[in-house]
Structure formats: C-alpha cells, structure tokens
Amino acid sequence: MNSERSILQNDADRSSTRDRQRTSSYDVESHATERAKPGLPSASAKKLARGLGWFSVGLGLAELLAPRAIANISGVPNARTGLIRLYGLRELAAGVMIFAQDNPTAGVWSRVAGDALDLASLGAAARSPNVNKGRLAFATANVVAVTALDVMCARQLTNGHHGIHAKASCMINRDPDEVYQFWRTFENLPRFMRHLQSVENLGDDRYHWVAKGPAGMQVEWDATIIADDPGKVITWRSLENADVDNAGAVRFERAPGGRGTILKVNIEYNPVGGVLGAAVAKLFGEEPEQQLDDDLRRFKQVLEVGEVVVSDATLFGTGYFEQRPAQPASADELERAEKLPSQTGTNYGSDYRAEGRMMQE
C-alpha cells in the first residue's frame, strides 16, 4: 500500500469497473477523491486547532488587559508592559485566524511562529538580572509544551488526514470466493477481530459497528460499502458523526498453485484522542498493525480449522501484557474469558466447519 495515497483512492482505481456496474446512490469516485485530497484536515486535528484558538484568545486578552500580572507570573517583573500587550494582540490575531477561516491551518502555523518569538523573549529575559529563575523556567516549560502541541496540530492540518494506517496480509487455504463470502458477512468479523464487539446490518449497504476503544471506551460508527466485487475486493468507510473516522479495504487474490487465497487488508482511521492518544495506546501494547495481524491469524484459524485457537497463556489475549502463565486457568479466569469476544474459541465455527470444504483434499 502506497502510504502517500489513501486506501480509498487505490480502491477507486481498482474497482472502478465494478462500480460502474453497480447500482448505488454513492458516487464512489468523488467520495474517494475527496477523502484523498491532501490538506483535508482530519476531525481530531480540527478539534485540537479550535482548542488552541480558544487558548490564543484567552492568553491574548490576559496579556492585553493585565500585562503586569503576566509579567509577574512569568518571573520577569521588570518586563516592558508595552511589549506584552503587543504579544497579546498577536495572540488575539492568531485566535481570530483560526476561527475566521474554514481551514485553520494558517492560524495554527502563525501560533507556531508566535511560540518561537515567546521562547526567544523568555531566553533573552533569562540573561537579565532581577528575574525569578523558578517562575521563568516554569513559564518556559509551559510555552515549550504548547509549542509541541502547535507543531503537531499544524503538521497534521498541513498533511491532511493523518490517520493511522495498518496493513496486514495472510495466506488462507481456502478458495477466494469462500474467503470473500465469510468476510462479506460482516456480522462474522467480531468472531476474530478482537476489538470489534458487534456489526449490525442496517440495510442498503450500511452497517453499524461497535468496537472497544482504548481504556475501556466504547466507540460506534455507521459505515457504508463503497466497492464490492465478489471474490476480489470490499471497501468501506465510515459515515458522518463516526466516533472513529475510518475506512478499509480487503482484497482477495487467488494464490498461485492452488494455495488458496492471499488476503490483504488495509485499514485507516483517526484514532480516539488523536495522534497523541495513539502514541499512548502504543505504550500500552496496542500496536494497530500487530492487532490487525493477530486478527487475520484468527480469521485464518476460523476458516481453516473452524475455531479460534486458544492456549493457556493467551486466554485473555495475545498481547505482551495479557499473557497468563502457561498453566491451566482457574474457574474464575475461565468465567472471565468466556465474556471476551473471539477469545475463548469455544463457541466458534463448528457450524462453519461442518459444511466447510478444505482445499487440497
């Protein structure tokens, strides 16, 4: 997957023939291009920009109306109040830029420039006598933190949708049509996708998805199928008001030599809590590509052997921090494991397995 381009862009290219055949109220091409347009800010970056805008307005007013107090807090009691008022005007201007324009990118970049000026002024102040070193250091640390947020937000806004990309592939010893059919029945997905709780068919190619977010949150969204070429490709994307703005594509390729299907999955989403949230999640072992990889492994298990395979250690999941000792679980633990979707494996797939046809048999 070319990271420069959106998944949907790719799939629009690939599935354009199919889309023309298909009667759908969705104009696939325009949807795809709109999303892929560079510079289209993601929802979370826009939200952050608005927050920064309010911060600009607040700080600007304070600097304008109470420059002496600002100087004291910052540990530079002898600073010229005129300069501080000027900086206040600058902050207000940045705030106005962020709120007045459809695209807040320029406003946030102007904040970055202002941060640089603030840091330079604080640095200069540090060399003069009569400063409160402790307060100055505290003020500087705050400006550095805000600068980091500004830079991150500005970059996200500039680069357009800065969602998380995850891709994974695996080979499944089944015919592409069968693999497609199983995936296309989206209600099946929670059987092997650990973070999915349910998928409900709303009709008209729309589905309601419920997933577990980080820190026990629950996130929901409606998604629609964009391209659907039986035995070859399925793509979907979330609709307005999604908790997690996301899109995905699954391709089914016939593997050479009767080896079954090469399954390729690309998923793109704007994580809960933005990029910062994703970084924190990563610290706790929630690595999106790893999760997708494990999900596909379980998908393969369900299709090839009829159930999700569980070991003593992986009763609660395969993540590093989820491992139990390789020792039989107690009744309590088993009861807890029963409640986790796609983990116990006890209730999966026998129906499918019974009718399933193995290849190379």
Place this chain on the structure above:
Amino acid sequence: MRANCWYGKTDVRVEEVPDPQILNQQDAIVKISSTAICGSDLHMYNGFIPTMKAGDVLGHEFMGEVVEVGREVRNLKIGDRVVVPFTISCGKCGFCRAQAFSLCENSNPNAWLAEKLLGHATCGIFGYSHMTGGFAGGQAEYARVPFADVGPIKVPKDLPDEQVLFLSDIYPTGYMGAEMCNIQPGDTIAIWGCGPVGQFSIRCAFLLGAERVIAIDKVPERLQMAEQGGAETINYEEENVYEKLMDMTGGRGPDSCIDDVGMEAHAPAPIFAYDRIKQALMLETDRPHALREAIMCCKNGGTISVIGVYAGFDDKFPMGSVMQRSLTIKTGQAHMQRYMRPLLEMIENGDIDPSFVVTHRLPLDEAPHGYDIFKNKRDNCIKVVLKPDWAGNGNGYVH
C-alpha cells in the same frame, strides 16, 4: 492437579494448579501415565529460552489415557491410550497438508512473539515458552491436548509405557536427524552429542543403512550407551575430534554429520569461554561449537543435519566452509505426525526397543531432583521418566 512449574533459572517446583479444561472443541484431556524430561527442557531450566513466565507448566514428552474429548473430536474416545507428540499441528493448513507439521500456521496463538525473533512463527509446542504458543506442558497429572485428531497416536495396551513414550519426541526427532542425512549404503555418519536424541540418531542411522556411526561426547556412560548401540566413539575431552575423524575416514571426513547437541555446546577450547561470555551478556543466544565443528569435519558435498535445538543467533558461523565445499544443511523441529505411525510399527516389529535409554524413574513430585541430576549428569543420568501416579517418598528416586 500437581504440575511441574518453571519459576526461573534452575528453579522448577511441583505445585498444585487447576485441572485443564476443554477450551477448543477439538481438544482432548489426557490423564498422564508417564512423562519425561527432555534435553531441550534444560534450555529453559538453564534460562536460555526467552518468553518464559513464572508458573509455566513444563514438559512436552507425555502419554496417557483420554479422559475427556471436545465436541469436534472424531478419532479419539474416552479410554484410548495415546502418546502425544510435542508439537501441536492443525492438520489443515498448507504446511500440515505438506506434512511439515512443525511449521503449522494455526497452532501458535503467540505467533507474533516468534515472528519478532525468528522472522516467521513455528507451530505450538507443549510447555515450551510463550513464543511457541504458551501451552501448559505435560509434566503434570493431566494435560489439555489441542487438535486431538491430528496429534495423539493410539498405542496398543500390550506395549509398556517406556517402549512407546518416546514416540512423543526423542525417537522421531532422532530418526529425523538421521533421515535428513539421506544415508546411502556404506556411509559413515558422525553424531555430535550422545544424549537421548543422539542415542536414537545412532540407532536410526544404522536402521537407515549407515555402515559406520561415530559418536562424539565426553560423558562416559553416554559413550558407553552409544557403543552398545553399535557406534564407535570419540571423547572430545581426550582427543581432537577433527584429527580423530580424519584419521578414521582416510582424511575425507564423515559423509554426513548430525548435530544432536544444539545451543548449549561445551568444548575444551577457548572458543567455549568466548561463546559462554557472549551468551551470558546476551550478545548471542546460542553456543554453536558442535555445529561449527560438524561443518568443518564433514566431507566435501556432505550433509549437516541439525536436530539439536537452536534459539536465536550464532556467532562465528563457518559459512565459507559450507559454501566453498558444497555442503547441505538440513534442519527443523521434527515433523512428528509424519513419523509416529511408521516408528510405532518398528517398535511393534521389534526393530527397536526405545526403553533402553531410560536410566531413572521418579515420582512427578521429584521432578526438581530429576532436572538436577539430568542437567549435572549425576548418578549416570541419561533419561528421566516421571510417574504422576507414584507417590513421592521425598528421598530421591526409585531406580
């Protein structure tokens, strides 16, 4: 139930743990009648296998009686007497279909851990770290056996445990080590390591048509057992292995060499200190002295069969010798299900009686003592069989 649990370097304890339950519908629960300590268990006992967790139940050589089966089990029923292979295989994926059972793609839920270290994952293995799935092992009173239709082999009641127990690992493993040599009539096979797997490699090499087998070790009782199996022997602490082998083979070298030692080789040379220090500092995971020597000794165009266990990375690997002299390296965890049935037939035919290798029989409760004498080669220990239904008497072992 009672189970032998790993708690750290040279720290194993027999403890009360919950009884195993059916977790997947293709599982069976086996009540264990005999279980053995494997040389590869010592790699964990010595702390060289990554991804272990305190409380892991050890053991991958076991047999017993089926006491419970999952809904989807077709070939086994309650009361069947079975030997369970150490590897767990689904029987359905591309690799199982190709008889490469130890490469099964579906039996290792922790595949990602193995991928980090090995690039790709292998099958699940009982009681052998989390990297191989995190399945509780068989040094216990009961074990849960996934894919019960694929792994366990039914054994006739008239064969005693000790004759069939080693179908679980060391007999097929030793056999595959010899088979990978592609032995031709008249061949001379050199075997590094006369532990239990080495002993089986010696006997299987002869069964596969080798004319001479030369076995290399330093432990007198192991060399003696090798001689009982028909091998000529070299004590590497007394003789220079390369010179002796060249002397015995007219300077050409053995036709094939089997490494039955693996990652914790000993050597009476400075290279041992070098490897041991790097291993302790975690700069390499393995001490591949036996493998290096096997490569240097092998004849031009010969085959190196590596059946001893390696875990990670190896230093000073003589790739030049392998390339320049057209050597072939064959290796792998034994593809158990490929061998268990034909090897059982060889036992039934009286071609081989695997019980020769057993030196110690202990109650399960004395597993820690068993590990100690096996690791330190005390009391002429070569192979320990643990009996879960014997009561421990607290004073060592029952001979």
